[in-house]
Amino acid sequence: xxxxQLRAEALELLRSKFPEQKFEVGSAPDVIRMGDAELGLQxxxxxLCASSxxxxxxxxxxxxxxxxxxxxxIKNSQSNLSMPWALARDKVRVQxxxxxxLRPFEGKRVLVTRPFIPDVHIAVVVDQPTGYxxxxxxxxxxxxxxxxxxxxxxxxxxxxxxxxxxxxxxxxPDPFLASEEKDGYDAIRLxxxxxxxxxxxxxxxxxxxxxxxxxxLIMWGIDNSAYFQERARQNIALDYGSQPYKLSPLVLKxxxxxxxxxxx
Numbered sequence: 001x002x003x004x005q006l007r008a009e010a011l012e013l014l015r016s017k018f019p020e021q022k023f024e025v026g027s028a029p030d031v032i033r034m035g036d037a038e039l040g041l042q043x044x045x046x047x048l049c050a051s052s053x054x055x056x057x058x059x060x061x062x063x064x065x066x067x068x069x070x071x072x073x074i075k076n077s078q079s080n081l082s083m084p085w086a087l088a089r090d091k092v093r094v095q096x097x098x099x100x101x102l103r104p105f106e107g108k109r110v111l112v113t114r115p116f117i118p119d120v121h122i123a124v125v126v127d128q129p130t131g132y133x134x135x136x137x138x139x140x141x142x143x144x145x146x147x148x149x150x151x152x153x154x155x156x157x158x159x160x161x162x163x164x165x166x167x168x169x170x171x172x173p174d175p176f177l178a179s180e181e182k183d184g185y186d187a188i189r190l191x192x193x194x195x196x197x198x199x200x201x202x203x204x205x206x207x208x209x210x211x212x213x214x215x216x217l218i219m220w221g222i223d224n225s226a227y228f229q230e231r232a233r234q235n236i237a238l239d240y241g242s243q244p245y246k247l248s249p250l251v252l253k254x255x256x257x258x259x260x261x262x263x264x
Contacts, residue, residue: 001048003029006041013063018071039070040103065244066100073101073111073134081126081133085143088126092135092154093161096187096211096247097123101134109137112150117262120211120248122191124154127161132184158185159192167198169219174228175203176220187211187247190219190254200256208263209252210236214245219254 001009007025010032014023024033032039044066048054054062081088099119102111112135113121124140125132140150162183169177177199179186189195190209195217199207203221210218210232216239220232233251240249251263 001045003041003045006045006048007032010039010041010044010063010067013060014067014071017064017067021071034071034074034104039067040106043100043103065246069098069100070104074104081135081139083126085145088139088143089153090157091126091128092150093125093127093132093158093185094151094154094188094191095123095125095132095185096214097121097134098247111135112137112140112147114151117248117250117252117260122151122188124150127157155191158188159194165189167195169202171202174221174224176218176224176228177202178219179217180215182215184214186215186217187213189217190252190260191258193258196254196256196258199254206253206255206259208232209254210250211247211252212236212239212249213243213247216243222253 007029011023011025014021014032014034021034025031026033026039030041030045032041044063047066048059048062051058051062083091096116097111097113097120099121101123102113102121105111112124116122124135126135135150140147143150145153162181162185165179165181165183165185167177167179169175179189179195190211199209199219203219204223206222208220208222208224210216218232220228224232236251237249240246253261253263
């Protein structure tokens, strides 16, 4: 599919899905404008070309999910997070974010994020009753809080505010542990020292882990059987392709001290 064809299809979908927003053709065939923001189509086209076997409904779902991420990201960046640091201090959390959320900003540092693995970043959010809002760089500057302190506070708050969270799993011959609290912070628990410590005791150090989507974290032993390893990878691919809030289909190699690399 050419960029003009994809852009035409995307514009029709966007105008139907988000009637309150104004979408126009951009300055190039691979760009759509949403107000002052630009939505690039390069990554979307690459994904669709790599998944040529998608049915029409699956293709539609892929388009919807892709643009929901981008529109959500732009709206979050424009949100007026007016609360002072004194109120925000106990509400900030770390959260994994797919790189698609950052594409509209074209490399500009709008949201407070750090790279984690390919296509996944660590963001800071303010947890609210109706969801969460991403913390912008201008919010951090207004709060006069250093980035290091902000990330440390946000990570601590994930642990402090969800103390009832537990790891569940199984033992030998194929030990594994998982977090599936469905509270929005399952995958990000991989960053908690106690989670990695428990995993290393139960699974060995290093161990394998997956953050296929925001609401699930699974960790397992590197020495698990070939059958388990194959099934784990199949399930990761399935979850990544079907679950909301997808993050990464990659298997990670994780150490108790916090080192993380993509498993080969």
